[in-house]
Amino acid sequence: MSDFSREEAEASIQNAKDLVIESLAETMDLYGVTRSAGTLYGTMYFEGDMTLDEMRAQLGMSKPSMSTGVKKLQDLNVAKKTFRRGQRKHTYIAERNFFKFFSDFFSDQWKREANLNLEAINKAQMQLNETIEDRSLPEKTWKEAEKVHQILEESKPYYYWLQNLAAMLKSGELIDAVPSSREQK
Amino acid sequence: MSDFSREEAEASIQNAKDLVIESLAETMDLYGVTRSAGTLYGTMYFEGDMTLDEMRAQLGMSKPSMSTGVKKLQDLNVAKKTFRRGQRKHTYIAERNFFKFFSDFFSDQWKREANLNLEAINKAQMQLNETIEDRSLPEKTWKEAEKVHQILEESKPYYYWLQNLAAMLKSGELIDAVPSSREQK
DNA sequence: TAATTGATTAAAAAAATTTTTAACGTATTG
DNA sequence: CAATACGTTAAAAATTTTTTTAATCAATTA
Numbered sequence: 001m002s003d004f005s006r007e008e009a010e011a012s013i014q015n016a017k018d019l020v021i022e023s024l025a026e027t028m029d030l031y032g033v034t035r036s037a038g039t040l041y042g043t044m045y046f047e048g049d050m051t052l053d054e055m056r057a058q059l060g061m062s063k064p065s066m067s068t069g070v071k072k073l074q075d076l077n078v079a080k081k082t083f084r085r086g087q088r089k090h091t092y093i094a095e096r097n098f099f100k101f102f103s104d105f106f107s108d109q110w111k112r113e114a115n116l117n118l119e120a121i122n123k124a125q126m127q128l129n130e131t132i133e134d135r136s137l138p139e140k141t142w143k144e145a146e147k148v149h150q151i152l153e154e155s156k157p158y159y160y161w162l163q164n165l166a167a168m169l170k171s172g173e174l175i176d177a178v179p180s181s182r183e184q185k
Numbered sequence: 186m187s188d189f190s191r192e193e194a195e196a197s198i199q200n201a202k203d204l205v206i207e208s209l210a211e212t213m214d215l216y217g218v219t220r221s222a223g224t225l226y227g228t229m230y231f232e233g234d235m236t237l238d239e240m241r242a243q244l245g246m247s248k249p250s251m252s253t254g255v256k257k258l259q260d261l262n263v264a265k266k267t268f269r270r271g272q273r274k275h276t277y278i279a280e281r282n283f284f285k286f287f288s289d290f291f292s293d294q295w296k297r298e299a300n301l302n303l304e305a306i307n308k309a310q311m312q313l314n315e316t317i318e319d320r321s322l323p324e325k326t327w328k329e330a331e332k333v334h335q336i337l338e339e340s341k342p343y344y345y346w347l348q349n350l351a352a353m354l355k356s357g358e359l360i361d362a363v364p365s366s367r368e369q370k
Numbered sequence: 371t372a373a374t375t376g377a378t379t380a381a382a383a384a385a386a387t388t389t390t391t392a393a394c395g396t397a398t399t400g
Numbered sequence: 401c402a403a404t405a406c407g408t409t410a411a412a413a414a415t416t417t418t419t420t421t422a423a424t425c426a427a428t429t430a
Contacts, residue, residue, distance in 0.1 A: 009316045009326050016309035017333060023305035027298050032215070034418075046333060052377075062420050067378060088428065089376065096336070098343040113212050120208035124201035131194045141194050148202060148231060151281070158283040161365035168363060177362070178353060180346035219388070237407075247390050252408060273398065274406070 017046050031105065033076065036061065037069040041078055044094035049082040051089040077104050103169050110166040114159040121152045121159075128152075202231050216290065218261065221246065222254040226263055229279035234267040236274040262289050288354050295351040299344040306337045306344075313337075 004012065021042030028038035036059075043058050044050055050058075055066040070092050073079035078101055084091045095101060131137065131145040168174045189197065206227030213223035221244070228243050229235055235243075240251040255277050258264035263286055269276045280286060316322065316330040353359045 003321055004316060004319050006323055006326055009319065009322050009330070012312060012316055013326075013330050013333060016312040016330075019305045019309045019312075020302070020337065023302050027302060030217070030294060030298065032217075036418080046336065063376090064378070064421085065419060068419090071378095096340070098340060099346070102343075102347075109215060113215065117205070117208050117212060120204045124204045127197060127201040127204075131189060131197055134189050134194065136188055137194050138191055141191055141198075145194070145198050145201075148198060151231065152205065155281070155283060156367075157365040158287075160367045161284070161360070161363055162287075164365070165363045175346070178346055178350045180342040180349070182341075182345045221388080248406090249391085249408070250389060253389095256408095 017042075021045070031076070033072065036065065037072050040066065040069045041073055041094060044073075044079065044092065045096060047094075049084055049091040049093040051087070051091050053089065077101065099175055103172070103175060107166045107170040110162050110169075114162040114166065118156070118159050121156065125149055125152055202227075206230070216261070218257065221250065222257045225251065225254045226258055226279060229258075229264065229277065230281060232279075234269055234276040234278040236272070236276050238274065262286065284360055288357070288360060292351045292355040295347050295354075299347040299351065303341070303344050306341065310334055310337055 021039060024042040024045065025035050025038030028041060029035060033041070040055060040059060043055065047054075052063055052066045052070070055070075056063050059066070070079055073094075074081070074092075078095045079092050080095065082091045082093045128145045128149045132142050132149065134142065165174070168177075206224060209227040209230065210220050210223030213226060214220060218226070225240060225244060228240065232239075237248055237251045237255070240255075241248050244251070255264055258279075259266075259277075263280045264277050265280065267276045267278045313330045313334045317327050317334065319327065350359070353362075
């Protein structure tokens, strides 16, 4: 219909990619990844494996930036080192399976969150018990300790729930339990 | 046993609180909240309703910091304005229900993420179609357009899944589907 | 094994974010 | 209704984070 030239068509393809790269980068912001690492991921998402120099050429940034960016993406398990035959430079490829990313990312994060907080709660409760059991103290003081103890106790079910959710996610159970079709039941 | 003085006991209680406040603040870091707003939340978590001046006294920071911090917490739905009789100053209280926080936070985030990306994908695919349908272009060019189109198509099930998950979380279905007891099945 | 190429680390520069001080506007009370 | 107290906005300062340039380290190849 509109009869593109080859150059126009290629620019149009790049433009289409950029729309999605932008949106992926904005999303990754929410996952604690800087905008530039997010853009790097988006770029890799559409390419095959890439060298640091190819990344730098695409993004117009320095090589150390690419190096640290790739490392961050590797930490997040969304980029992997690959081997390209006859290529001296290292190459990296983006993980395109978002289900895998979601499972890895949130199961780790939630497990860590639950453990961290439960540990702090347990330490705090043990310390509070010393005050609670000391009946020589004024009522106001040990009542306060009891109140704090109680608040902490009431938060535990949440962290247990979070641990269970993380385990369900890790095992794949949660992925399977939710439909991935457009229509919702 | 160890027979505290009142002062020692009160310091010990505060120390116990601080352990948990620290850990809550570190957690909230993961949710995109600055450490100081996280610490503010942790402080409010153990108190009843507080005025900005009370917060400032506890945290040793400026009042505008408290004002913006509270606003951030209100945006996150973890702090609410309250009315204390005979109190001219505004008072605020922390939401202690972490289940509610989790549901609100992630259902909103995931819904937003899915919509944002699906919108970008649809725009990109429409633009790619112009190139794909233009048979006057060299094969290499429209094949590339088709490849990108295909990659985007394959990502859609993930976003539909995420939309469904967000809806399940919003409705309370997900909270109920996971046990909140310590032992895991 | 020397020379060269590529990747990473260190230090400096730049940019962005957070915090504070100061000014302003609004509302409450005497 | 004037005076004062409170909260928020604006601008400046301080801090933290990100990015780059420069230097170093490691590895490949001739």
